[in-house]
Amino acid sequence: QVQLVESGGGVVQPGRSLRLACAASGFNLRSYAMHWARQAPGKGLEWVAVIWSDGNKKYYSDSVKGRFTISRDNSENTLSLLMNSLRAEDTAVYFCARDWPRSSMDVWGQGTTVTVSS
C-alpha cells in the first residue's frame, strides 16, 4: 500500500547537524512533489519545505531557510532533509508528506522525533 516511513531522528546538541530520511513505497516518488512538516511538542503543525517532483525547485519556511536542505533520490524512492545549525526550537516530530491532489498533502508518514538539547 501507499506508505511513507521517516527515519533518522534522535537527540542532538545545539549547533550540530542531523539528516532525516523518508522512504516511499507503493507509489512512484518521481511523480510527486514532496514536503516536510513538523510539530513541536504540544504545538500545531508547521510546514517546513517542499521539493518539486524533478528536484528543480525547493522552497523553505523562513524559520529554516539557510539551515535546512531538502533533497530527493527518485531512483531510490527516498526524500531527505539535512538539518544544520540545529536550535532548541527545532525540537519536533518531523513528518514527510506527498503533494496530491491539487496542492494538498494526502499521504503522511508517522513521523520521526528530533530533540535538540545539550
Added chain:
Amino acid sequence: DIQMTQSPSSLSASVGDRVMITCRASQTISRYLNWYQQKPGNPPKLLIYTVSSLQSGVPSRFSGNGSGTDFTLTISSLQPEDFATYYCQQSYSSLWTFGQGTKVEV
C-alpha cells in the same frame, strides 16, 4: 508569508451537534485551502482540498466552503470519532502555512 487564523481555538460540542470552524487568510488565496484532522499520536489526515473537495474515504458529514480570504469547515452531525484537532492550510504561495488549529472536545 501568508498568515492563517482559525477560530475558535477550541470548542466543546456533543455528539450530533453541527460544528463550524472558520479560517481566515491574511491575503487572498483563491481556492488553495485545505483542511486536515489530527488525533493525538497520529499524523494529520487530509479531509478536504481546494476548499470543498472531499478526500476519498472522508464521510460526507464534512464539508468546506469559502473563497478569497474566508473559509469554513462544517461537520453536520458530530460523531464520536470526530473529536480531534483540525487545521486549515493554504497552498496559494510557494511557502505553505497552517492555521494554529481548532481542538474539538466533548
